[in-house]
Amino acid sequence: MSDGASTPAIVVVGAGPAGIAAATMLLEQGARVTLIDEMPAVGGQYYKQRSAARNISRGRDLDERVEKGQDRLAALHGDRFTLLTDTLAWGLFQPSQVATLRGDTADILSPDAVVLAGGAMERAAAFPGWTLPGVIMAGGVQSLLSKDGVLPGRRFLVAGTGPLLLAVAGEIAEAGGQVVGVVEGSQATAPLRHLHHFWGQMRRVKEAWDYRRVLAQHDIPIYSGHVVTAARGDGQVEEVTFARADANWQVLPDTQRTVAVDTLCIHFGFEALTEIARMAECETAWEGDRGGWHVVHDDGMRASQPGIYVAGQLAGIGGADLAESTGALAGLSAAHDLGLLSERSYTAQAASLRQDIAQRRDIARVLNTIYVPGAALPDVVTPETIICRCEEIQASAIDTAIAEGALSINDIKRRTRCGMGLCQGRICSPIVRAYVARKAGASPTDVGLITARPPLRPIPLAALADLPDEHVGEAVSAV
Numbered sequence: 001m002s003d004g005a006s007t008p009a010i011v012v013v014g015a016g017p018a019g020i021a022a023a024t025m026l027l028e029q030g031a032r033v034t035l036i037d038e039m040p041a042v043g044g045q046y047y048k049q050r051s052a053a054r055n056i057s058r059g060r061d062l063d064e065r066v067e068k069g070q071d072r073l074a075a076l077h078g079d080r081f082t083l084l085t086d087t088l089a090w091g092l093f094q095p096s097q098v099a100t101l102r103g104d105t106a107d108i109l110s111p112d113a114v115v116l117a118g119g120a121m122e123r124a125a126a127f128p129g130w131t132l133p134g135v136i137m138a139g140g141v142q143s144l145l146s147k148d149g150v151l152p153g154r155r156f157l158v159a160g161t162g163p164l165l166l167a168v169a170g171e172i173a174e175a176g177g178q179v180v181g182v183v184e185g186s187q188a189t190a191p192l193r194h195l196h197h198f199w200g201q202m203r204r205v206k207e208a209w210d211y212r213r214v215l216a217q218h219d220i221p222i223y224s225g226h227v228v229t230a231a232r233g234d235g236q237v238e239e240v241t242f243a244r245a246d247a248n249w250q251v252l253p254d255t256q257r258t259v260a261v262d263t264l265c266i267h268f269g270f271e272a273l274t275e276i277a278r279m280a281e282c283e284t285a286w287e288g289d290r291g292g293w294h295v296v297h298d299d300g301m302r303a304s305q306p307g308i309y310v311a312g313q314l315a316g317i318g319g320a321d322l323a324e325s326t327g328a329l330a331g332l333s334a335a336h337d338l339g340l341l342s343e344r345s346y347t348a349q350a351a352s353l354r355q356d357i358a359q360r361r362d363i364a365r366v367l368n369t370i371y372v373p374g375a376a377l378p379d380v381v382t383p384e385t386i387i388c389r390c391e392e393i394q395a396s397a398i399d400t401a402i403a404e405g406a407l408s409i410n411d412i413k414r415r416t417r418c419g420m421g422l423c424q425g426r427i428c429s430p431i432v433r434a435y436v437a438r439k440a441g442a443s444p445t446d447v448g449l450i451t452a453r454p455p456l457r458p459i460p461l462a463a464l465a466d467l468p469d470e471h472v473g474e475a476v477s478a479v
């Protein structure tokens, strides 16, 4: 992909805060950059958040940061820059070959290096009734509000864990929805043990305060140390039961209460989307305070395979500012490794970015420790509860697989079809991991990750057939 003048070419997968920062840095250093995103609009999970349709503000500070990000986006242009939206990276092969699909057209890009910045997705949790219409992820509610100005219900309960619960509850209320409560699994006192980490983080503290202020204005109660135990209804959520729980999320007897709602908005943290990195055999690791599975990298965001760099949530769950710093460092390292900047300049710039990253990672580690689903959460699952919604696999099938000796998610997948559906295990993997851990005492590494194989999502066979001749063979054999 390098041009005649051999300007190094880099493909950045994912146009969220991390990918945009990487692309910006690479362009500044003189590289050619192709930024691809499967969504029609760039910005990722964070920059999309402003609820323009209803003019819902999430605080001046947050709006300013979103605006700053959008300015960065607008600044990405020029002869050396190509933006491919609506473009899925469905495979990554060594050395640095990115398989893409745009509309019905497949292609294989062969850059000098790849920055992976595909982010994370929200984690769901299984409980009786979680697959009923009316149960919706927090990010889904935000998307509907920000893109279309649509509220997906009238009377909401917001449940799970993490600061996003407060943000979403506030947005729903400001958009005119009735929120009967926020059910937060972590205990109210949990953040107090980590107060010293927030010293000097006034922006974070203010953000949390702003969310609580909005909830107070709308009389929305926060039930800390509570978990949802069931959603019920005739073809649609009509009521939700939740109960007090201990620090392990074990439900305490005689504490259940039931509320009538038409929408249950859930969020149980994030899960890094590591499949594309794993297709190229980049090493991954599990660390609880990194948010779980992430792509292993060195102190310059280099993954374990040459020519592949990682940034943002893929390298560990954290906020948008951490994603930006890791993106900038990934871009800087790629530019350095491709000979675009001197050792001296690299050392100085990388040191400053590493310092930023260390500070931001510190806060991310604290949040990942406080807001993590408790080990006892799967106790609310009954044998009939669906675990894999794509293939409609019930918990009883997982119980049978465990009884037969299966512990790893790949073994469970082979025996039950769990994870073989449209989402390819993205939704059910964390649920299976938590369930097997609880039922069989397996660690996250015992359960592992579903083997990543191209294509990342189903793609039309005709698109493969239309690939340029030199690539048909390799793409078909990879698939």
Ligand SMILES: Cc1cc2nc3c(=O)[nH]c(=O)nc-3n(C[C@H](O)[C@H](O)[C@H](O)COP(=O)(O)OP(=O)(O)OC[C@H]3O[C@@H](n4cnc5c(N)ncnc54)[C@H](O)[C@@H]3O)c2cc1C
Pocket (backbone or CB within 6 Å): 013, 014, 015, 016, 017, 018, 019, 036, 037, 038, 039, 042, 043, 044, 045, 046, 047, 087, 088, 089, 090, 117, 118, 119, 120, 121, 122, 138, 139, 140, 142, 164, 167, 273, 276, 311, 312, 313, 314, 318, 319, 320, 321, 323, 456
């Ligand atoms: C609903 C929601 C609300 C959040 N609120 C906040 C908040 O208030 N504050 C905060 O700091 N953080 C928030 N976060 C976390 C937020 O995701 C991160 O802070 C930040 O967006 C991470 O940036 P990223 O670039 O790593 O990933 P993302 O922003 O997720 O961007 C990744 C991009 O990669 C694209 N992509 C992924 N895979 C592929 C592929 N194979 N091919 C092509 N494109 C691909 C996606 O379409 C996406 O645009 C929120 C996240 C969510 C989901």
